[in-house]
Amino acid sequence: MTRSIAFVGAGPTSIYTLHALLRQEPPPFELTLFEKQASVGRGTPYRPGWNDPAMLSNIASVEIPLLEETLVDWLDRQSDDRLAELHISREQIDDRAFYPRVLLGEYFYDQLHAMLDRATRAGVMVNVRTRCEVVDAISADDGMTLVVRPEQGDVFKTRFDHVVLATGHQWPDQPEVRPGYFVSPWPASEIEKIPACRIGIRGSSLTAIDAAVALAVSHGEFVDDGEDGLVYAPCADTHDFHMTMLSRKGLLPEADFYFPIPYEPLAICNDEAIEGLIAGQNDDLLDQAFALFKQELAAADGAYAQQVGLDRLNMEEFCDGYFAERMAAAPFAWAERNLAEAKADYEARRTVAWRYAILRMHEVIQNLIPHLDDADFQRFSRLFKPVFVDDYATVPHESIKRMLALHKAGKLDVMKVGENYRIDSHRAESGAVLHLDGELVHFPVFIEATGQRALAAKDFPFASLRDQGIVRDVAADQERGPARGIVLDDQFHPISPDIPDDQLFCLSLPFIMGRHPFIQGITSSCEMGRVVGAELAAAVVRESAAVGEPAIHARGMALS
Structure with a gap:
């Protein structure tokens, strides 16, 4: 049968x-x-x-696991007209390039x-x-x-x-669940109907960037003018158009960094070591794993370990310190510097060793999760997980350029809200009201863009x-x-x-x-x-x- x-x-x-x-x-x-x-x-x-x-995907062609053919091979055999429909040129085809999301959809459609x-x-x-x-x-x-x-x-x-x-x-097919309040930035066809007004976006990662890009292209266009690079040109009568990303830490994601693919093997904090910890069934499983994490990080980049005083830090201290310098800087100034560094590293094919070590360890550390008690699971989720997510959820350089262009055009800001804030979407006004430090800020349109929970x-x-x-x-x-x-x-x-x-x-x-x-x-x-x-x-x-x-x-x- x-x-x-x-x-x-x-x-x-x-x-x-x-x-x-x-x-x-x-x-x-x-x-x-x-x-x-x-x-x-x-x-x-x-x-x-x-x-x-x-909207851009945040995975390079070389990282996409093979199906019937590679993405680059599939692109190479498309006609010039087809590539134009997919919003790229033949000169842009490269195994390290990032492509529009809809292009990947056509690739997967053909492969299936x-x-x-x-x-x-x-x-x-x-x-x-x-x-x-x-x-x-x-x-x-x-x-x-x-x-x-x-x-x-x-x-x-x-x-x-x-x-x-x-x-x-x-996600719901109709994201506007109350007037002016959107529970997700998808479908983009609904977001693009939002009029030019003051818009709040909860989040600042790729999901929030998707929302900002969808809104930006419905009220203007990104133009590469050669001299100043990428700039944002708003449409006429869009003076009221402004977006504010609400971020707990007040940060933008960092630009994609260069690293070898496939991953180089880990020497210390690897699958075998984590399996050994799990087999030991000790109460301090998370702290033991963090000790392995520190050893791997120090072996990969001794200068970084010395700079941050890694040997003296517990998990709480390291995770807080990881973000401290960025949180002390203006988010768009940091983004501009980080983008310049990432571009230089790509041109030189240079890898930042500590970033690459953290990137490789996130999949290994993940194996611990089913074995953590509730208290350590909460510690991991609150402290350790954001470090790994920040490291692997970097975004295409073009995405950072677009955020910088929107900011320079006066159309985008990032607001640090910390942990003690509240969003009220059930008031008489449309959109939502931010409650922060005793102040109330009304956004006529508000979009939830923190990704899938x-x-x-x-x-x-x-x-x-x-x-x-x-x-x-x-x-x-x-x-x-x-x-x-x-x-x-x-x-x-x-x-x-x-x-x-x-x-x-x-x-x-x-x-x-x-x-x-x-x-x-x-x-x-x-x-x-x-x-x-x-x-x-x-x-x-x-x-x-x-x-x-x-x-x-x-x-x-x-x-x-």
Whole structure:
């Protein structure tokens, strides 16, 4: 009997999972992709309409894990007219370049369809169900039943042996939930309707930059005038247009820095060392990991370690000190200096050793998270996590140039709000009011732009799995304990005695961020996909053998 596999969601996470599955060359199976949108492959972060063509991704071409072909190879074979439609020129194609989000969407669209064509030729039964929203999932001994609501027609139910939930970010299609108050900057097509006025944006990272860029291009344009570099030219009658980013620390993200790819191995704070700490089951696990972090950092960049007095610092002191110099400087002055340094390092192919060491360690330290008690999990989230996020969430140089251009044009500022502030969006006025240090500041339009937050089981979109006890929170007491996501094992199965092995995999980002705090972006999609793809392939082979089907590898399935 042919085994059936369903993917709920057809963005990059499903693409990389399917790619990993097909690489294993399992016996033929039945594959169904469910996608709420009109087409598969682009995913929320990369589809047009949801994103403005001016919005940039923050992953360089060389960092994008291989599918059927590299991004650069795909771009090289596009026509000049097609490249113009994607808002780049042939001269801009480079493996270290950053591209518009919608361009990546077209790349993933083509890669998925090439994979599906190859799978079909190899004997896989492929069903693509677009404009179909999966509204529930119910586990039983004989499989998973999905409840599907098509855009046209009646709701129907269908059963599968294995289901992968890869529903991605959770944002409403209509972000303006109250007059002038937007719970997200997507879709960009809605943000671009905002009139020229005073606008507050909570956040200052890439999500906030996306919001600022979408607003900026709807009320003006960025122009490279040669002499002054990139400048912002506002449209007529936009004198009231001004954006204020509200940032706890009052900082902009730093510019992308040069580093070797693939990563060089870590010598001290590596997977083996962290696994050893976990096996030791000591109460001070986080502090022991920080000691390894310090040793690795000092070995990588002794001058930096001496400059900051690393050997004398505990975790709290290091994490506070990491941001201290930047917080003491004006954010746009710092951004201008940092951009100049990053550009010089790229030109010289020079790596800042301490930055590179922190970048490589974030994935290793992440392995600790499921083993931390609530107190240390909160310490990690409040102190250590922001250091890693700041280091890996750098942004394209073009993004920094745009923020500087907006600031010089008098259209953008960054306000430091600290921890003790409040946003009130339920007043009679439109937008929201900032309560800070006894002062009230009204923004007629206010946009929440701090990115996807971790969600608890109560927010899980498939109610039956909650009711069956299959999807539940890590913390028993969500009112007093920190939000740590839903209970999953290392293979992304929900841990429950009430569901058969390998029946369900959850790769839905908001519900796994508690266990995997850095798991976002394309590289994370690939890493998760490798794990789940191998699990699915093994299940298909095992189950085919159990019913006596010949374990013949499908021909033509060897993928890049």
